[in-house]
Amino acid sequence: MNVVQRRSFAQTPLSQKHAAIFIEIAERLSGNRITPDQVDFLTLRVRRRMRVYRDESFEGYIRRVQDDQVEEHALMESLVTHTTDFFREPGHFKWLRNGGLNGLTDGKPASCLNVWSAACSLGSELWSTAIEIAQFQEDAGVPYCANLVGTDISKTILARARAAIFSAEEISGLPIQYRSKYLQRNSIENQRFRIASPLLESASFVAHNLLTPPLFSTLQFDLSLLRNVLLYFNKDDQQRVFNHVLSRLRPGGILMIGHTEVLSIETIGTRRVGPAIFIKE
Ligand SMILES: C[S@@+](CC[C@H](N)C(=O)[O-])C[C@H]1O[C@@H](n2cnc3c(N)ncnc32)[C@H](O)[C@@H]1O
Structure with missing residues (x-):
């Protein structure tokens, strides 16, 4: 990927087809539902995992996740919400x-x-x-x-x-x-x-x-x-x-x-x- 392609990829949100794959992983491993309107959140978190490996395409990262259960789990962890506080509620x-x-x-x-x-x-x-x-x-x-x-x-x-x-x-x-x-x-x-x-x-x-x-x-x-x-x-x-x-x-x-x-x-x-x-x- 050249610099221009890289820049434009960095702004591309996940397609519906790719988003569905990550939504399925989150739900299967944790039960947590991510709705299609959360695609910006999903894209952000998936990219964060991709940066760990310097993966440059969603397809490449999807292959990685499908081949590697440890990464699949790490991805799921990055997709669940950890918000908490002392004396919450x-x-x-x-x-x-x-x-x-x-x-x-x-x-x-x-x-x-x-x-x-x-x-x-x-x-x-x-x-x-x-x-x-x-x-x-x-x-x-x-x-x-x-x-x-x-x-x-x-x-x-x-x-x-x-x-x-x-x-x-x-x-x-x-x-x-x-x-x-x-x-x-x-x-x-x-x-x-x-x-x-x-x-x-x-x-x-x-x-x-x-x-x-x-x-x-x-x-x-x-x-x-x-x-x-x-x-x-x-x-x-x-x-x-x-x-x-x-x-x-x-x-x-x-x-x-x-x-x-x-x-x-x-x-x-x-x-x-x-x-x-x-x-x-
Ligand atoms: C929003 S936090 C709530 C934390 C705390 N209970 C509170 O009320 O402040 C939700 C937590 O649930 C965990 N979680 C999500 N799905 C889970 C599952 N299937 N089994 C166990 N923990 C899960 C997440 O990792 C996250 O830390």
Whole structure:
């Protein structure tokens, strides 16, 4: 390709035929639906992957993806949305604070709760939950104790979640009074903050595709967060994933989903106890 051809290719969006191939890959591997009107987003993300190999044509990159499962997975990871924040959907954390945690521990704050953040992205919602538990236990005068597991389909995002290091922008949702208490400045780079002990040691992160049968066959969670991921699935997958996560919750355990996701789900086997909050019966 000469310079002029290269320049004009750089501005060419994916054709419908090529877009359909990438949309099919994203949906098959992750269940995430990308609509044809998102072609600009799709083109941008595909080009980003192509730059890794200096591929110069969509056809060439499609051949690569079809021959290489690792790249196919990397492409899928680049097509899912990781938007998250500390204390996102604050009603859920308020509910935990105002009696939810007391109910979950049966009035015994020293109990060690098992928490699953399904589709955890960077871990912001997992750490927000850990902070609520830590505050609840501190108020009761008992030491911090919790086991939190974060899962996500994206290994790249999980590596960042495990590091538990955040930029100033990424912690903007974290109330000021919690920052000095639960974060430490990352010694290498000052503008970065790391989750501090003992919260840091109370969490682990594992790769898991929610469309497949749930992990942890022997573990029953007290609290599961399945937020802002169902909306990317088709209706059948939404229900399947909801049921998977529910199956790993103990009776009396709490499941939280995204506020916009409530309408599309049959919540059989649960009772609604708050905004997008369900107790397993
Ligand atoms: C928008 S983020 C939501 C993060 C967090 N739950 C929240 O509410 O802030 C969606 C996350 O779901 C993950 N995800 C998408 N499809 C998935 C699947 N099939 N299995 C597991 N995780 C998935 C993405 O990698 C992404 O990190």
